Amino acid sequence: MTHRRTFLKASASLAGTALAGPALSTCADPTPAQVPSSTATPEVLARDEAHWQQVRALYPAQEDIINLEQGYWGKMSNAVEAAYGRHTHRVNHELSWYARRDYPADFHSARKRTAEALGVDASDLMLTRNATESFVNLVTQYQGLGQGDAVLWADVDYPEFQKMMGWLADTRGAQGHRLALPATGTDADYLKAYADAFDAHPNLKLMVLTHVSNQHGLVLPVKRIAALARQRGIHVICDCAQSWGLMDFTLPDLDVDWAVFNLHKWIGSPVGVGALYMRAGTRAAVAPFPGEHAGDEDVSNRVHLATSNFAAFLTVPDALAFHHALGGANKQVRLQYLRQAWTDEFHDHADIELLGPASMANASGMGGVRLRGRSSEAQVGALQRRLQDEFGIFTVVRKELASGCNVRVTPQTFTPVTHLHALAEALRKIAATA
Numbered sequence: 001m002t003h004r005r006t007f008l009k010a011s012a013s014l015a016g017t018a019l020a021g022p023a024l025s026t027c028a029d030p031t032p033a034q035v036p037s038s039t040a041t042p043e044v045l046a047r048d049e050a051h052w053q054q055v056r057a058l059y060p061a062q063e064d065i066i067n068l069e070q071g072y073w074g075k076m077s078n079a080v081e082a083a084y085g086r087h088t089h090r091v092n093h094e095l096s097w098y099a100r101r102d103y104p105a106d107f108h109s110a111r112k113r114t115a116e117a118l119g120v121d122a123s124d125l126m127l128t129r130n131a132t133e134s135f136v137n138l139v140t141q142y143q144g145l146g147q148g149d150a151v152l153w154a155d156v157d158y159p160e161f162q163k164m165m166g167w168l169a170d171t172r173g174a175q176g177h178r179l180a181l182p183a184t185g186t187d188a189d190y191l192k193a194y195a196d197a198f199d200a201h202p203n204l205k206l207m208v209l210t211h212v213s214n215q216h217g218l219v220l221p222v223k224r225i226a227a228l229a230r231q232r233g234i235h236v237i238c239d240c241a242q243s244w245g246l247m248d249f250t251l252p253d254l255d256v257d258w259a260v261f262n263l264h265k266w267i268g269s270p271v272g273v274g275a276l277y278m279r280a281g282t283r284a285a286v287a288p289f290p291g292e293h294a295g296d297e298d299v300s301n302r303v304h305l306a307t308s309n310f311a312a313f314l315t316v317p318d319a320l321a322f323h324h325a326l327g328g329a330n331k332q333v334r335l336q337y338l339r340q341a342w343t344d345e346f347h348d349h350a351d352i353e354l355l356g357p358a359s360m361a362n363a364s365g366m367g368g369v370r371l372r373g374r375s376s377e378a379q380v381g382a383l384q385r386r387l388q389d390e391f392g393i394f395t396v397v398r399k400e401l402a403s404g405c406n407v408r409v410t411p412q413t414f415t416p417v418t419h420l421h422a423l424a425e426a427l428r429k430i431a432a433t434a
């Protein structure tokens with residue numbers, strides 16, 4: 001209670017002067033005051049526009065466009081942005097007087113809160129600057145690959161990660177295999193595609209497996225694919241960069257040994273926070289960061305953060321508190337509902353093609369679309385521009401799928417459902433005149 005009062009007093013005194021004032025506690029309020037509470041199930045709440053409009057008011061406004069490109073990084077709520085301001089002020093004010101004495105404990109606290117939220121021990125999880133840093137460390141420090149071995153990636157994987165897997169194969173004299181997943185499918189299709197690839201390449205040692213694809217929001221059955229890989233002795237790097245906070249899960253749900261995360265997408269932290277997970281007992285296959293001490297008892301020696309954005313890490317508990325106040329399941333179901341709101345009428349449509357999930361089990365809040373038969377970069381670029389110029393709807397082109405390019409559509413939880421109805425109408429009109 002004392003803690004909550006302190007927080008509220010501090011927030012009030014900083015209103016309008018977020019970057020001024022004395023150094024404040026780095027603790028986050030566990031239940032951010034303004035988040036509307038509800039006893040409704042996530043499914044009922046997903047359709048409660050009044051609730052999500054209250055949530056919308058807790059974020060900086062952007063009313064000039066319909067922004068359906070919320071997958072690059074996540075908007076911080078006003079409360080988290082204010083906390084970031086306070087942490088920035090403290091770091092800038094106290095410099096290394098703070099960093100050398102108190103920062104290590106505060107950083108550890110942020111790390112511990114992240115590990116708790118993901119359902120794992122803090123010694124198995126280290127904060128990093130982004131998912132790419134986590135991935136680079138795993139790949140470049142990987143010890144398990146030699147001449148004649150092979151690595152696997154898929155067309156739905158993050159483009160830079162695909163390139164890095166290719167680089168790894170080339171530099172270690174190994175083979176690299178790119179799997180083309182079906183343009184649309186179900187768990188059974190994806191499981192079969194991976195099982196077939198494992199059978200075709202018995203020399204596989206390492207693979208990347210993306211939980212939610214950045215191309216079109218496809219959710220893969222990670223736990224089942226990773227179990228197949230483990231039976232064959234294949235190390236799996238699970239890419240959760242886009243999934244945590246978009247989907248509601250903990251690491252035991254995925255049951256993978258290694259995973260990379262972002263907190264600056266759907267957890268809503270400041271830009272510059274990711275995480276690396278390596279389950280105890282699996283770390284020997286990845287060497288410590290060059291020059292770091294030996295030992296497998298804690299994953300932190302696989303990373304070297306150097307001088308990084310102290311304030312961003314300090315804001316992690318604030319971001320997690322806000323995320324939990326909204327509710328992980330509430331966020332996932334709301335976002336899936338928003339995807340359904342514009343995709344439902346286009347299943348089996350003559351002129352409009354949806355990419356990715358053929359069932360709700362594989363659907364997140366993100367979606368992919370193009371005009372049927374028009375999958376080149378120029379054609380999909382033209383669709384993206386028409387949405388933007390004629391209808392004020394901002395989206396982005398993704399180019400990596402084996403089946404061609406698509407427009408990626410990403411609402412936020414607080415996007416009004418009417419924005420998705422506007423998208424559906426725009427697609428209908430474009431298809432009719434294309």
Ligand SMILES: Cc1ncc(COP(=O)(O)O)c(C=O)c1O
Pocket residue numbers: 071072130131132133157158210212213214239241242262
């Ligand atoms: C699936 C996926 N993996 C990896 C990344 C890389 O994230 P970052 O640039 O924050 O490291 C992204 C970013 O969009 C992504 O969507």
